[in-house]
Amino acid sequence: MSLLVVGSVAYDSVETPEERREDALGGSATYFSICSSYFTTVSVVAVVGEDFRREDIELLEACRIDTAGLERRPGKTFRWSGVYGTEDVKTRETLDTQLNVFAHFSPALNQQHRKHRYLFLGNIDPELQMQVLEQMERRPTLVALDTMNYWIEGKQDALTRVVKSVDVMFVDEGEARTFAGQANIVRAARHILSLGPTTVIIKRGEHGALVFQEDFVFAAPAFPLERVVDPTGAGDSFAGGFMGYLAGTGDLGHEGLRRAAALGSVMGSFAVEGFSTDTLSSLNRQEIEARLQSLAQLSRFQPLSANESLPWRGGQ
Amino acid sequence: MSLLVVGSVAYDSVETPEERREDALGGSATYFSICSSYFTTVSVVAVVGEDFRREDIELLEACRIDTAGLERRPGKTFRWSGVYGTEDVKTRETLDTQLNVFAHFSPALNQQHRKHRYLFLGNIDPELQMQVLEQMERRPTLVALDTMNYWIEGKQDALTRVVKSVDVMFVDEGEARTFAGQANIVRAARHILSLGPTTVIIKRGEHGALVFQEDFVFAAPAFPLERVVDPTGAGDSFAGGFMGYLAGTGDLGHEGLRRAAALGSVMGSFAVEGFSTDTLSSLNRQEIEARLQSLAQLSRFQPLSANESLPWRGGQ
Numbered sequence: 001m002s003l004l005v006v007g008s009v010a011y012d013s014v015e016t017p018e019e020r021r022e023d024a025l026g027g028s029a030t031y032f033s034i035c036s037s038y039f040t041t042v043s044v045v046a047v048v049g050e051d052f053r054r055e056d057i058e059l060l061e062a063c064r065i066d067t068a069g070l071e072r073r074p075g076k077t078f079r080w081s082g083v084y085g086t087e088d089v090k091t092r093e094t095l096d097t098q099l100n101v102f103a104h105f106s107p108a109l110n111q112q113h114r115k116h117r118y119l120f121l122g123n124i125d126p127e128l129q130m131q132v133l134e135q136m137e138r139r140p141t142l143v144a145l146d147t148m149n150y151w152i153e154g155k156q157d158a159l160t161r162v163v164k165s166v167d168v169m170f171v172d173e174g175e176a177r178t179f180a181g182q183a184n185i186v187r188a189a190r191h192i193l194s195l196g197p198t199t200v201i202i203k204r205g206e207h208g209a210l211v212f213q214e215d216f217v218f219a220a221p222a223f224p225l226e227r228v229v230d231p232t233g234a235g236d237s238f239a240g241g242f243m244g245y246l247a248g249t250g251d252l253g254h255e256g257l258r259r260a261a262a263l264g265s266v267m268g269s270f271a272v273e274g275f276s277t278d279t280l281s282s283l284n285r286q287e288i289e290a291r292l293q294s295l296a297q298l299s300r301f302q303p304l305s306a307n308e309s310l311p312w313r314g315g316q
Numbered sequence: 317m318s319l320l321v322v323g324s325v326a327y328d329s330v331e332t333p334e335e336r337r338e339d340a341l342g343g344s345a346t347y348f349s350i351c352s353s354y355f356t357t358v359s360v361v362a363v364v365g366e367d368f369r370r371e372d373i374e375l376l377e378a379c380r381i382d383t384a385g386l387e388r389r390p391g392k393t394f395r396w397s398g399v400y401g402t403e404d405v406k407t408r409e410t411l412d413t414q415l416n417v418f419a420h421f422s423p424a425l426n427q428q429h430r431k432h433r434y435l436f437l438g439n440i441d442p443e444l445q446m447q448v449l450e451q452m453e454r455r456p457t458l459v460a461l462d463t464m465n466y467w468i469e470g471k472q473d474a475l476t477r478v479v480k481s482v483d484v485m486f487v488d489e490g491e492a493r494t495f496a497g498q499a500n501i502v503r504a505a506r507h508i509l510s511l512g513p514t515t516v517i518i519k520r521g522e523h524g525a526l527v528f529q530e531d532f533v534f535a536a537p538a539f540p541l542e543r544v545v546d547p548t549g550a551g552d553s554f555a556g557g558f559m560g561y562l563a564g565t566g567d568l569g570h571e572g573l574r575r576a577a578a579l580g581s582v583m584g585s586f587a588v589e590g591f592s593t594d595t596l597s598s599l600n601r602q603e604i605e606a607r608l609q610s611l612a613q614l615s616r617f618q619p620l621s622a623n624e625s626l627p628w629r630g631g632q
């Protein structure tokens with residue numbers, strides 16, 4: 001089924017212990033749409049400036065992403081710059097954020113977009129997320145949102161309203177604790193479920209992700225990588241793999257959710273292996289399937305069979 | 317097969333956001349021996365003071381742990397006190413450490429202990445760990461060690477010598493990075509493997525554990541808990557479940573390692589559900605097996621079958 005993503009398209013300047021890259025293609029809608037495009041048809045709604053490069057449009061279109069909703073406005077494209085720590089690649093510091101044309105982003109969906117059955121509300125102002133949802137012709141089959149501490153702290157009420165209207169919420173551990181006012185992550189997830197979403201996904205970076213429903217938990221491992229080049233976009237890539245699989249199969253049962261989260265983890269692992277979308281944008285089916293199979297091997301162990309017991313007290 | 321553990325037996329005073337407990341039974345050898353005792357026969361070598369309570373000896377003996385190596389010396393039992401944070405139960409601050417009789421601990425193995433085929437060197441001075449290993453009648457089938465930043469920073473050479481002599485090293489993520497001088501956890505594990513151990517286990521607390529061998533990785537999930545009462549001893553409980561399973565089955569192949577790590581995770585989850593050894597010391601086979609099965613469900617997903625493919629590009 002068709003998938004719509006609304007979010008940011010940006011130019012990121014990223015410094016890691018090993019390299020520095022200026023004005024590389026980034027943004028939540030970019031990572032999400034590229035990752036999901038492998039598994040389903042995707043349309044992106046976002047805003048870019050006059051400086052947005054033709055080659056970046058072409059990159060999205062080569063992924064068969066519908067860019068009719070990529071609005072070009074006078075001014076510059078949203079820019080973010082940050083540096084990742086030497087000790088632990090997860091610690092990142094934002095050096096600069098220039099909203100530019102993104103400051104006045106007001107997502108307008110065309111007639112086709114309004115019919116999409118799967119919707120991902122990327123990390124933008126929760127009031128805009130709600131406006132997007134309200135533009136849909138009818139309630140989509142599945143609506144997911146992502147957010148960040150900036151909105152949790154600054155727009156808790158608006159965010160809570162939109163959370164109550166979606167099916168799936170993506171949050172990292174710290175965000176879940178802050179939003180729910182609960183240090184324990186299971187209770188934080190349960191609190192979010194009590195607001196309305198059927199599914200909460202707690203992203204844990206290199207430690208994988210937890211998928212919670214009322215009577216269901218799945219722990220997706222992260223693929224252990226010997227080289228993390230650029231962690232930017234890992235969360236949106238996870239969401240792209242997850243939503244892309246669900247939209248591509250329509251399987252919203254537990255088995256589908258497990259696979260979707262595993263595929264999210266796979267896409268997140270590809271994302272961080274290259275700067276920007278370098279690795280992500282040129283994958284093939286064999287590479288993705290092979291890593292999914294490796295991930296299944298990584299976390300597989302034999303449960304006890306029906307007539308099997310643990311060794312006990314040294315046989316005493 | 318028989319399992320020997322050498323480590324600390326202590327009285328811990330622990331404060332969590334919800335409760336405070338004084339002089340509760342603790343120590344690496346305590347947690348390890350109780351957890352492993354479910355799966356194999358265990359002997360403990362440790363030192364306690366004149367104040368060590370009879371009921372605590374009885375608790376160990378009720379678990380069928382051989383306490384012939386529990387030396388009682390003039391003075392007080394090793395005491396540790398600490399407080400766990402309100403925000404995140406993982407953050408802990410040590411308030412006080414009184415080594416007492418542990419300051420002069422010089423492990424002496426009796427004739428029976430020297431014959432044990434499985435050996436766990438708990439977190440003690442690496443020079444003492446080496447002395448224990450040298451007392452064994454012949455090289456055991458499997459020797460594992462645990463350590464901590466205090467020894468990594470203070471006795472790197474002695475620690476490296478003993479690491480080179482063991483089969484399995486348990487470390488947490490931060491310790492692995494410090495010991496290996498490698499921020500990337502996969503490369504840190506590979507560095508440790510290059511020193512000699514066949515197996516490195518990276519403990520990640522509520523995020524589970526990674527088991528590395530040269531051509532093998534297994535990610536054991538942690539059981540998501542709605543209530544963490546007291547995180548003390550979780551790592552030693554993991555090691556106890558892991559080593560207990562291997563000693564109980566003798567299965568040192570990949571399937572055995574997977575199960576062993578899963579059982580480690582199960583025992584770690586029971587450990588943190590109660591203060592001290594409250595929950596750990598009174599488990600039954602049904603409870604342990606049920607949680608192992610739940611853990612298998614938690615992380616299970618269907619890999620692609622031979623004639624199955626991922627949905628692709630919306631069928632285009």
